[in-house]
Amino acid sequence: MILTETQKTEIREFIGTVPKYQETYDELYDHILSSLGTLENENYNIDLVARIVNQDFGGFKKIVCVEADYNKQAMKNVMRDLRQEMKQQFYFPELWKTLIILALCVIIYNYSSGDFKVIRIIFGSVMLASFTPMVYYWGNRLLFKKKGSRPSIKDGGFAQQSMMLMQVAYAPFFIFIDKDALLQVTYPTALIVTLFMFFFSSIYIRSYFRLYNRNVKILLSR
Amino acid sequence: MAIRNELFKGTLQTIILNLLEENGRMYGYEITQKVKTITQGDLLLKEGALYPALHKLEAEGLLETMVEVVDNRVRKYYLLSEEGKTEVVSKLQEAREFINNLQLLLNLKPQLK
Numbered sequence: 001m002i003l004t005e006t007q008k009t010e011i012r013e014f015i016g017t018v019p020k021y022q023e024t025y026d027e028l029y030d031h032i033l034s035s036l037g038t039l040e041n042e043n044y045n046i047d048l049v050a051r052i053v054n055q056d057f058g059g060f061k062k063i064v065c066v067e068a069d070y071n072k073q074a075m076k077n078v079m080r081d082l083r084q085e086m087k088q089q090f091y092f093p094e095l096w097k098t099l100i101i102l103a104l105c106v107i108i109y110n111y112s113s114g115d116f117k118v119i120r121i122i123f124g125s126v127m128l129a130s131f132t133p134m135v136y137y138w139g140n141r142l143l144f145k146k147k148g149s150r151p152s153i154k155d156g157g158f159a160q161q162s163m164m165l166m167q168v169a170y171a172p173f174f175i176f177i178d179k180d181a182l183l184q185v186t187y188p189t190a191l192i193v194t195l196f197m198f199f200f201s202s203i204y205i206r207s208y209f210r211l212y213n214r215n216v217k218i219l220l221s222r
Numbered sequence: 223m224a225i226r227n228e229l230f231k232g233t234l235q236t237i238i239l240n241l242l243e244e245n246g247r248m249y250g251y252e253i254t255q256k257v258k259t260i261t262q263g264d265l266l267l268k269e270g271a272l273y274p275a276l277h278k279l280e281a282e283g284l285l286e287t288m289v290e291v292v293d294n295r296v297r298k299y300y301l302l303s304e305e306g307k308t309e310v311v312s313k314l315q316e317a318r319e320f321i322n323n324l325q326l327l328l329n330l331k332p333q334l335k
Contacts, residue, residue: 026289026296027250031269033295034251056254058270066274073281080283 001039008033011049018060021153024067028057071153078157081215085207094206101202105195114187119194123177126197130169133162133208140216152216158208165204172197230265234275236317237267239284239302239310247288247301250276276300284309 019025257267279285284306
């Protein structure tokens with residue numbers, strides 16, 4: 001069966017309100033069109049689409065349930081993929097950038113003045129940078145919403161991970177760096193903690209952006 | 223004679239992994255049709271069971287996905303990850319052992335020959 005554009009639009013409208021996420025919608029739509037494409041002796045009717053949805057997928061309710069389960073798994077996938085992406089920063093071609101950051105840390109450590117102000121400035125920049133994944137995520141999210149795109153199934157995972165660095169970055173500041181820090185440490189120790197956070201946040205932010213662009217931005221910007 | 227789907231639910235993941243090993247990459251509808259063709263219609267793999275299984279395998283890192291635009295629509299292909307390529311071997315071995323035991327338990331061997 002060859003479908004006209006009007007018939008395809010009718011199918012899109014029929015299934016359009018059910019899947020919440022772009023991936024589920026794409027998979028359902030492709031499945032229905034593939035299925036209809038193999039029917040040779042039947043004329044198109046929207047009831048045929050309803051039959052496919054009910055018989056093959058178990059109805060719209062079942063699709064919603066499957067999507068909810070998929071969403072939970074996708075959250076875990078984002079965490080796993082982000083860890084994997086962070087490991088990739090230690091392999092070529094990304095290793096070059098990591099080595100440059102590491103070299104910068106070594107230079108700062110060897111040539112710093114011994115003034116705690118320097119540490120607070122570096123740590124302040126780390127804390128500011130920790131907001132960038134969240135700003136990037138919500139900026140793109142609003143952009144896609146404006147364009148009328150559905151959210152990606154991975155959106156929840158990316159939203160969760162966009163806040164992770166903020167949570168991680170603040171604790172060492174109040175433990176080691178702040179004027180009223182819980183632990184009073186020597187300048188070199190405080191500098192090592194600061195540079196470690198600087199290094200870690202650079203790895204995290206680069207990994208987050210790369211993974212987001214590969215998974216969500218490309219998918220939703222079509 | 224159509225086989226009750228409950229009988230192959232436990233081996234659904236093995237079936238999917240094996241099909242992907244043999245065919246490289248496949249999309250959801252293609253998998254259902256392949257199962258139907260191979261079993262001459264005896265086994266009907268419903269989409270309501272297939273997609274949760276595919277998503278689970280993807281979450282476990284055994285499958286990877288890629289999307290392509292085909293006839294102006296997005297098609298999601300599933301393929302084995304490196305981990306999946308290893309897993310399919312042990313899953314098949316597990317299935318073989320299970321079938322052997324089933325043959326012994328149900329005395330099916332004479333019929334199968």
